[in-house]
Amino acid sequence: MVLKLYGMREATCTQRVLATLAELGVTDFELIKINLYEQEQKQPSYLALQPWGKLPLLDDDGYLVYESRAICKYLALKFHEKNKTLMPSLDDLKAYGQFEQACSIELSYFEVPAFGLWFEQFIKPMRGFGATDEAIVNQHLTSLDTNLAVYEKILSKQKYLAGDEFTLADLYHLPHGVKAAPLKLQAVIDKYPHVADWFQRIQERDSWKQSVV
Amino acid sequence: MVLKLYGMREATCTQRVLATLAELGVTDFELIKINLYEQEQKQPSYLALQPWGKLPLLDDDGYLVYESRAICKYLALKFHEKNKTLMPSLDDLKAYGQFEQACSIELSYFEVPAFGLWFEQFIKPMRGFGATDEAIVNQHLTSLDTNLAVYEKILSKQKYLAGDEFTLADLYHLPHGVKAAPLKLQAVIDKYPHVADWFQRIQERDSWKQSVV
Numbered sequence: 001m002v003l004k005l006y007g008m009r010e011a012t013c014t015q016r017v018l019a020t021l022a023e024l025g026v027t028d029f030e031l032i033k034i035n036l037y038e039q040e041q042k043q044p045s046y047l048a049l050q051p052w053g054k055l056p057l058l059d060d061d062g063y064l065v066y067e068s069r070a071i072c073k074y075l076a077l078k079f080h081e082k083n084k085t086l087m088p089s090l091d092d093l094k095a096y097g098q099f100e101q102a103c104s105i106e107l108s109y110f111e112v113p114a115f116g117l118w119f120e121q122f123i124k125p126m127r128g129f130g131a132t133d134e135a136i137v138n139q140h141l142t143s144l145d146t147n148l149a150v151y152e153k154i155l156s157k158q159k160y161l162a163g164d165e166f167t168l169a170d171l172y173h174l175p176h177g178v179k180a181a182p183l184k185l186q187a188v189i190d191k192y193p194h195v196a197d198w199f200q201r202i203q204e205r206d207s208w209k210q211s212v213v
Numbered sequence: 214m215v216l217k218l219y220g221m222r223e224a225t226c227t228q229r230v231l232a233t234l235a236e237l238g239v240t241d242f243e244l245i246k247i248n249l250y251e252q253e254q255k256q257p258s259y260l261a262l263q264p265w266g267k268l269p270l271l272d273d274d275g276y277l278v279y280e281s282r283a284i285c286k287y288l289a290l291k292f293h294e295k296n297k298t299l300m301p302s303l304d305d306l307k308a309y310g311q312f313e314q315a316c317s318i319e320l321s322y323f324e325v326p327a328f329g330l331w332f333e334q335f336i337k338p339m340r341g342f343g344a345t346d347e348a349i350v351n352q353h354l355t356s357l358d359t360n361l362a363v364y365e366k367i368l369s370k371q372k373y374l375a376g377d378e379f380t381l382a383d384l385y386h387l388p389h390g391v392k393a394a395p396l397k398l399q400a401v402i403d404k405y406p407h408v409a410d411w412f413q414r415i416q417e418r419d420s421w422k423q424s425v426v
Contacts, residue, residue, distance in 0.1 A: 051363050051366045051367060063307055063310070065311065065313075066314060067313070067321065069313070069317055070310060070314040073309075073310075073313045074310035074313065077306055077309060090303040093291055094276055096286075097283060100278075100283035100286045101278050101279060101283040104283045109265075112325075150264050153264045
């Protein structure tokens with residue numbers, strides 16, 4: 001039975017899963033478009049499957065799982081034989097600890113300000129939610145500057161955030177990182193040479209190039 | 214070699230790990246106090262171990278791992294034989310997917326507004342960061358109301374957030390949930406009977422009662 005991914009290719013969290021499928025070499029899936037612009041994610045038929053009314057949702061032969069990072073981990077475990085480094089082997093306890101640490105770093109120290117930069121400078125005015133608040137933009141930039149200084153220390157000692165292999169923890173940065181890059185994020189990244197090199201390397205992967213519109 | 218946990222019993226993220234150790238029945242560990250009030254987490258000797266200057270940090274015979282939720286998962290996997298339900302067995306792919314989904318729900322829809330309520334109403338005035346901003350408090354309450362309405366749907370069908378077993382995904386809610394409860398969170402929780410029942414049940418566990426001051 002083919003995997004069904006409910007999502008939208010242009011939507012950041014769907015892109016996170018699409019890039020993971022590409023890393024795993026899984027091409028046998030169906031992308032069922034849920035159009036965010038038409039609020040299809042709030043339709044009762046979709047809410048019956050995904051109670052939060054958000055994208056994406058994976059249907060694996062009737063088994064449903066949502067939250068993009070959880071879907072990525074589920075897929076990396078399901079197809080572990082296809083790519084053994086995207087998520088460490090689960091009998092390698094030390095690698096697993098470093099991987100979960102790196103996943104938590106992404107969510108705690110990158111996601112909020114990177115998404116915030118994109119939201120404040122692009123989504124807010126585009127969707128008519130009001131004008132960009134420069135004080136909020138600066139708050140996110142300060143936060144990223146502080147946090148990427150620590151990324152620099154980590155990435156000066158290892159190639160990727162969880163060690164010397166590219167993992168989901170790196171991949172998770174791409175959707176909002178790439179959106180926020182031209183919106184003042186890249187200038188902060190460029191202050192930190194190891195971070196700049198890492199961010200360029202992860203964007204250059206075929207999996208990501210295939211997934212972004 | 215005994216586990217060393219660098220942290221502070223009064224600190225929320227340290228409590229998350231202490232409750233996990235208690236669920237696992239691990240008592241053979243040393244808690245090395247890093248005093249937040251004296252900024253000991255910013256001392257060079259600690260920063261050499263934990264580059265973010267945050268609590269807690271686990272030292273397992275020279276292997277270091279930080280970020281509280283990552284430490285909890287590492288411990289749950291290390292001591293899986295002691296408690297097989299706190300985190301699902303990793304060869305149970307479907308349970309693993311639901312578990313990661315639940316962990317993501319906690320971080321995406323609970324942590325930010327619950328921590329925010331506590332910070333805005335308690336930490337901010339207590340630490341001299343300024344007066345409580347009621348607009349921010351109301352924003353967090355609105356967010357919690359919206360999100361706990363979905364928790365209610367989920368918890369009306371299953372006992373815990375990842376299924377019918379108590380897992381780390383439930384436990385993760387405790388430190389900031391308990392701090393925010395008297396600060397207007399409990400009133401929102403009480404609107405949702407299944408959520409209220411669940412929140413009471415998870416607080417009543419011995420592991421939590423042993424861990425909170």
